[in-house]
Amino acid sequence: MTDDERNAWALYRYRCISGLVDPAATPADRQAWVRVLRQHPPTTPPGVPRVPSRRSLRRWCQAYRQGGFDALRPQRRSDVGQRRTIPPAVWAQAVALKRAVPARSAEQVLQLLEAWAADAGIDPAVIAGIRRATLYRHWHQAGLTRKSLPPPAPRRFRRWESTAPGVLWQSDVMDGPYLPDPQPDDPHRKRKTYCLVLLDDYSRRIVAGRFAWTADGALLEALLWEAVQRWGAPQRFYCDNAAIYVTERLEMILARLQIRLIHSRPYRPEGKGKQERFWGHLQTSFLPELSVRPAQSLAELNTWF
Numbered sequence: 001m002t003d004d005e006r007n008a009w010a011l012y013r014y015r016c017i018s019g020l021v022d023p024a025a026t027p028a029d030r031q032a033w034v035r036v037l038r039q040h041p042p043t044t045p046p047g048v049p050r051v052p053s054r055r056s057l058r059r060w061c062q063a064y065r066q067g068g069f070d071a072l073r074p075q076r077r078s079d080v081g082q083r084r085t086i087p088p089a090v091w092a093q094a095v096a097l098k099r100a101v102p103a104r105s106a107e108q109v110l111q112l113l114e115a116w117a118a119d120a121g122i123d124p125a126v127i128a129g130i131r132r133a134t135l136y137r138h139w140h141q142a143g144l145t146r147k148s149l150p151p152p153a154p155r156r157f158r159r160w161e162s163t164a165p166g167v168l169w170q171s172d173v174m175d176g177p178y179l180p181d182p183q184p185d186d187p188h189r190k191r192k193t194y195c196l197v198l199l200d201d202y203s204r205r206i207v208a209g210r211f212a213w214t215a216d217g218a219l220l221e222a223l224l225w226e227a228v229q230r231w232g233a234p235q236r237f238y239c240d241n242a243a244i245y246v247t248e249r250l251e252m253i254l255a256r257l258q259i260r261l262i263h264s265r266p267y268r269p270e271g272k273g274k275q276e277r278f279w280g281h282l283q284t285s286f287l288p289e290l291s292v293r294p295a296q297s298l299a300e301l302n303t304w305f
Contacts, residue, residue, distance in 0.1 A: 008045040010072035013060045106132040168201040169234040172275045173215040236260045
């Protein structure tokens with residue numbers, strides 16, 4: 001409880017007893033004041049009307065006469081800041097488990113503590129009495145949140161490529177430049193383009209690629225048809241989880257061609273390194289030239305590409 005909250009509670013208590021501690025009040029006045037409190041309950045700091053008991057009124061009156069207004073403030077607990085429901089040994093183990101793997105949730109740590117308690121000679125009832133919210137609160141106070149803890153060491157990935165051309169194709173989409181797209185109502189209109197390519201993992205050859213106004217399933221199917229007609233069908237097709245790659249139609253097409261569809265795991269872009277390397281080459285070696293000689297149409301851009 002903060003000092004402002006303690007002062008608010010002291011003020012509420014004073015309002016309740018102000019008619020009782022008045023030196024000029026008679027016994028009849030005090031009885032009338034108690035009736036007023038029952039008919040019009042005062043509002044607590046949280047905003048809830050509440051009538052204090054006679055015992056509380058007597059206790060507050062005595063405290064006010066002895067110590068004044070400050071005596072009406074709620075007293076601080078003698079064990080404030082201490083972990084009353086978590087023994088020191090259990091807390092030390094919970095901290096060690098959290099530091100070892102910062103991504104562990106309170107529920108996971110409690111399950112690990114149950115298994116640890118059996119070997120450490122601690123009553124399992126102690127672990128069962130710890131709430132997840134309590135553990136989270138103490139972690140936060142101790143600075144053991146996921147953001148404050150050091151991140152785990154980055155995973156090491158070894159270089160990999162398919163065994164031969166045509167074994168694995170990759171596909172991805174990149175934002176392209178703006179091109180003129182005049183309309184009758186806006187002759188100076190410009191529109192954003194998108195580049196979609198199919199890349200052979202082993203040879204790094206772009207087996208099909210094109211700039212278009214939209215990167216949708218129709219464009220992907222057209223590029224697949226073009227690439228298969230020229231190079232044959234691959235064994236596997238690797239892509240991310242964008243909307244154009246997770247349709248039943250694409251899955252059915254690849255199944256008929258006996259091509260296995262593989263999606264990358266969310267938030268794990270490490271498997272798209274070859275594709276990202278190509279995008280970097282395109283952005284540093286091709287797109288800058290468009291600032292010198294801008295393409296005037298989508299057909300011209302694809303010819304240069």
